[in-house]
Amino acid sequence: MIDVNRDPAGASPCKAGPFSRVINGRFRGGSITRHYGRPEMGINAIPMELACRWYMDDPAQAPEPTTWPSPSDPQQAEPLRATLQAILIACLTFTETPSPS
Incomplete structure (x- = not known):
């Protein structure tokens, strides 16, 4: 999942678009991100409705x-x-950005 605390630019397409959004709220249970995401292995998940x-x-x-x-x-x-194109570009950029040590 895009960590808006680590990479605020990763969430900017969602904020800039004309659509309503909830970040770290609606899917608070996190079952999708826990099931499909493996951040420690570089596999991130973003649930979108x-x-x-x-x-x-x-x-x-x-x-x-x-x-x-x-x-x-x-x-x-x-x-x-x-x-959606801007979100995908932000996700690709996120994967190319080294994690802070």
């Missing part, structure tokens, strides 16, 4: 097999795509 309203419209009627999922909308998804 994405609301589908950022890349597609809700159906006009109650969801049914013929109306759900709604088609994705590339134009509607652009802000999310740009933010």
Whole structure:
């Protein structure tokens, strides 16, 4: 997981984007990061939950097999795509940054 105390820049894409976010809060139990992350081995995990309203419209009627999922909308998804790209770049940068001794 990106340690915002070690690398505040790692969380900046989340803070700069137009989306709400919770850092070290919603997933406080940490089961995903404990299961998949092995920071001592350089394997970090970031749990993310994405609301589908950022890349597609809700159906006009109650969801049914013929109306759900709604088609994705590339134009509607652009802000999310740009933010996710910035997060991935920050993660890659984080992996290339030596840990303080």
